Amino acid sequence: xxxxxxxxxxxxxxxxxxxxxxxxxxxxxxxxxxxxxxxxxxxxxxxxxxxxxxxxxxxxxxxxxxxxxxxxxxxxxxxxxxxxxxxxxxxxxxxxxxxxxxxxxxxxxxxxxxxxxxxxxxxxxxxxxxxxxxxxxxxxxxxxxxxxxxxxxxxxxxxxxxxxxxxxxxxxxxxxxxxxxxxxxxxxxxxxxxxxxxxxxxxxxxxxxxxxxxxxxxxxxxxxxxxxxxxxxxxxxxxxxxxxxxxxxxxxxxxxxxxxxxxxxxxxxxxxxxxxxxxxxxxxxxxxxxxxxxxxxxxxxxxxxxxxxxxxxxxxxxxxx
Numbered sequence: 001x002x003x004x005x006x007x008x009x010x011x012x013x014x015x016x017x018x019x020x021x022x023x024x025x026x027x028x029x030x031x032x033x034x035x036x037x038x039x040x041x042x043x044x045x046x047x048x049x050x051x052x053x054x055x056x057x058x059x060x061x062x063x064x065x066x067x068x069x070x071x072x073x074x075x076x077x078x079x080x081x082x083x084x085x086x087x088x089x090x091x092x093x094x095x096x097x098x099x100x101x102x103x104x105x106x107x108x109x110x111x112x113x114x115x116x117x118x119x120x121x122x123x124x125x126x127x128x129x130x131x132x133x134x135x136x137x138x139x140x141x142x143x144x145x146x147x148x149x150x151x152x153x154x155x156x157x158x159x160x161x162x163x164x165x166x167x168x169x170x171x172x173x174x175x176x177x178x179x180x181x182x183x184x185x186x187x188x189x190x191x192x193x194x195x196x197x198x199x200x201x202x203x204x205x206x207x208x209x210x211x212x213x214x215x216x217x218x219x220x221x222x223x224x225x226x227x228x229x230x231x232x233x234x235x236x237x238x239x240x241x242x243x244x245x246x247x248x249x250x251x252x253x254x255x256x257x258x259x260x261x262x263x264x265x266x267x268x269x270x271x272x273x274x275x276x277x278x279x280x281x282x283x284x285x286x287x288x289x290x291x292x293x294x295x296x297x298x299x300x301x302x303x304x305x306x307x308x309x310x311x312x313x314x315x316x317x318x319x320x321x
Contacts, residue, residue, distance in 0.1 A: 065116060066135070068108075071187055075179045081139040082184070083108065084192070085116040087123065087132035099133045099197040100188060102180075102221075104147070104206035106137020114303055115201065122310050128318040129310060136188055145169040146176040147202075147209035151234045160232050173209055177217055185220065196222075201309075203227035203302040211238055211276070215245035218254055223313060227259040227305040228298050231272040239272055242279045246286075255313055256280055256288040259305030261296040269298070289313070 066085040073080055083106055087098060101119055106112045115135065122129040140146065150171035157164055188194060200221045202210030207229030214224045215238060231239045238245075258277050263270035273290075280288040289312050296304055 065113070068139075071184065073179050073183055075175060075183060080179075080184075081107070082187075083112045083137035083139060084188075085112075085119070085135035085137075086192075087120075087134070089132060090134075090193075097193045097195045099131060099195050099199070100192075101133050101135045101199045101201065103135065103137040104200065104202040104209060105143065107139035107141075110137070110139070111201075111203075111302060112137035112139075115306055118303075118307050118310065122314070126318055129316070130314040134188075134192055134194065136184075138184070142169070142172075143205050145172040147173060147205040148233055149173045149212060149237070151237070156232075156235050173212055176209070177213065180213075181217065181220060199223035199225060201225040201227075201306060202229075203305070204298065205230050205233075208233055208238070214254070214256065215242060216249060218246075218250045219252060222254060224254060224256045225259070225306060225309045226256065228261055228269065228301050229258075229273060229276070230269070231276060232268065236272060239276055242276060246279075246283055250283070250285050253285045253287070256286055257291065257305075257309040257313060258288065259291045259293065259301060259308065261298050261301040262294045263292075265297055 066083055068081055068083050070079050071082050072078075089096070090098070101115070103111050103115050106115075112135070116137075119133050119135050121127065123132045144167050148167075148170045150173075154164055154167055154170065157167060185198075198221045200210055200213060200223070202208075202225070204227075207226045208231060210224055210226045211229050211231065213220060214226070258273060258280070260270055260273045277288060277290040280286050281290075289309075291305065291308050291312065293301060293304060293308070
């Protein structure tokens with residue numbers, strides 16, 4: 001006779017054997033179990049459980065979406081953790097090259113995971129909004145230092161609702177720009193198969209830094225996704241000098257997405273962003289998109305904005321007519 005037992009049924013029979021000292025068979029007969037028989041049953045039961053667990057372990061594996069590496073920066077004089085997502089079809093030995101999306105707040109507990117997810121979604125073959133891309137996230141907790149430009153003092157902070165003590169270091173954006181240009185971008189280009197097309201994504205203070213990149217080093221990227229930028233820094237110095245800096249530095253065509261959350265949360269930030277958009281829209285070399293999202297707050301806007309940015313910058317999908 002062949003018996004087909006589930007794991008739960010076997011455990012049930014073992015409970016009866018060891019608690020009651022007998023075994024109830026399917027035909028109603030009851031067999032008494034001796035001590036020696038219990039020892040034999042226990043031995044084979046242990047073997048079965050070990051085999052059962054081994055099968056479960058064999059069928060499981062880690063879920064990996066990317067890799068992390070440490071890049072030592074001579075410019076910043078520190079190590080920086082870089083998180084990297086590679087497309088599924090990425091191969092070391094083929095001839096394909098890929099655009100790169102750079103996430104300024106790109107830590108594991110920042111925006112790397114969800115933005116890499118949006119890129120993966122948009123590049124699935126049944127969507128194909130844009131080509132398969134590499135995502136590079138720059139991790140670090142020094143954003144107030146790295147993303148702000150030099151100012152003579154920070155007296156303006158209290159008017160903006162910040163304590164001076166909350167910015168113990170600041171004004172490092174020039175050095176950070178040099179780090180991107182001379183260290184990070186060349187490193188990614190050397191170690192990965194990249195195309196010249198690059199996108200940068202920044203929100204809040206990272207949006208301020210993305211704006212500074214656009215105005216002072218516009219050749220570094222082709223696409224700028226700027227979300228709820230903190231243009232109030234330095235008493236709106238970047239905003240006041242936008243036209244002058246563009247005329248001095250912009251030599252190629254670029255595309256800019258400017259995403260803004262509900263204006264009732266911070267009317268001044270909305271007005272700054274709108275004024276920035278008006279200047280950009282008058283420049284012949286800039287294709288600019290202004291995206292007002294009344295359902296989003298400064299704290300929630302980045303995910304929806306990045307999704308919208310790719311949808312608006314690349315409006316056609318695999319099944320678009």
